Amino acid sequence: MSIVALALLAAAPATEPQRLGLELAHLGSIAAMLPAIELEQTDQLLDEHPELGTRERLALRRIAHRVAVQGMERLIEAEGRGYAERMSVEDLRAAVAFAKSPAGRRMHAAEPAIARATLLAMRGYDYK
Numbered sequence: 001m002s003i004v005a006l007a008l009l010a011a012a013p014a015t016e017p018q019r020l021g022l023e024l025a026h027l028g029s030i031a032a033m034l035p036a037i038e039l040e041q042t043d044q045l046l047d048e049h050p051e052l053g054t055r056e057r058l059a060l061r062r063i064a065h066r067v068a069v070q071g072m073e074r075l076i077e078a079e080g081r082g083y084a085e086r087m088s089v090e091d092l093r094a095a096v097a098f099a100k101s102p103a104g105r106r107m108h109a110a111e112p113a114i115a116r117a118t119l120l121a122m123r124g125y126d127y128k
Contacts, residue, residue, distance in 0.1 A: 028079065
């Protein structure tokens with residue numbers, strides 16, 4: 001769990017469903033994919049500006065990371081709220097327990113590659 005998430009959990013007393021929903025979101029698919037998306041988009045941004053020197057590129061990468069972290073936290077918070085609003089406490093507990101298990105951690109680690117492969121498979125697919 002990120003430092004920002006821990007700070008959010010400590011900042012305001014949360015109900016058990018809110019706490020579990022946020023924890024599950026941090027252990028889930030979106031959280032697994034966001035760092036790869038950040039890296040890809042930052043690299044694309046840097047590719048669009050070949051005129052930047054090494055220092056400027058590093059500064060841009062740091063700024064992009066700060067912006068990405070803020071966006072990621074908002075997305076994960078929204079996902080956590082969604083879980084808390086739509087799942088029972090018992091189901092949330094079970095989902096968090098699975099996500100923390102060895103199998104859940106392996107699944108979490110595999111999700112970015114699976115998502116990329118799925119998106120590649122969808123290229124050219126006509127939904128009509």
